[in-house]
Amino acid sequence: MRLLLLFLVLASLVLISFFIWGDGITNIFSQEGAINWLHTYGEWSWAAAIVLLLADLVLPVPGTLVMAALGYIYGVLIGGLIAAAGSFLSGSVGYWLCRLIGERAAVRLLGQKDFERGRKLSSGIGGWIVALSRWLPVFPEVIACMAGLTRMPPLYFHAALLSGSLPLGFAYAYIGYTGINHPWLAIALSAGLPPLIWFVVSRIFSSRFKGTAS
DSSP: HHHHHHHHHHHHHHHHHHHHHHHHHHHHSSHHHHHHHHHGGGGGGHHHHHHHHHHTTTSSOOOHHHHHHHHHHHHHHHHHHHHHHHHHHHHHHHHHHHTOOOOHHHHHOOHHHHHHHHHHHHTTHHHHHHHHHHTTSSSSHHHHHHHHTTTHHHHHHHHHHHHHHHHHHHHHHHHHHHHHHHHHHHHHHHHHHHHHHHHHHHHHHHHHTOOOOO
């Protein structure tokens, strides 16, 4: 019960930040606004974009618009790599901030029963949840934080995170580069490829994941 309650609390905090600052940030970071804002940083536009994607941990930054702007500025390949790196780093920071709380503190927060339940979930279907969550609003960083708190094995988590971040980054960089108005195929790929990639990755490295220490 505490596990579900904590998840809902974290999701609510994200939603509250959206209601407070969402309109203002969205107005600033429209597609054109994001491109113009990044251009002001010149050759450091890529770094500014990564900072924005990291800020998505606590602020309602429209990450997909930032990724599309990277595609417009740098092209599909370089823009996609930067966008994927930003998404990956954002998830990693959320994971490690919560994991470094420590197991004892996590047990106190969740209770022994819910902690063990969360740990079992993280080591089981948790990889699928992490990989699929990257293209969803609100949930990506919340799920990354929960994975860290329940001590999902680091290698397992980061492989799943990469499986979701790569398709997301390249799909939206492609949207920004081409300027297509109805990017349903790209969005479908960004949602559909993560489980396929994770299926392959988890099978290749399953024995290694099993032996990964928590």
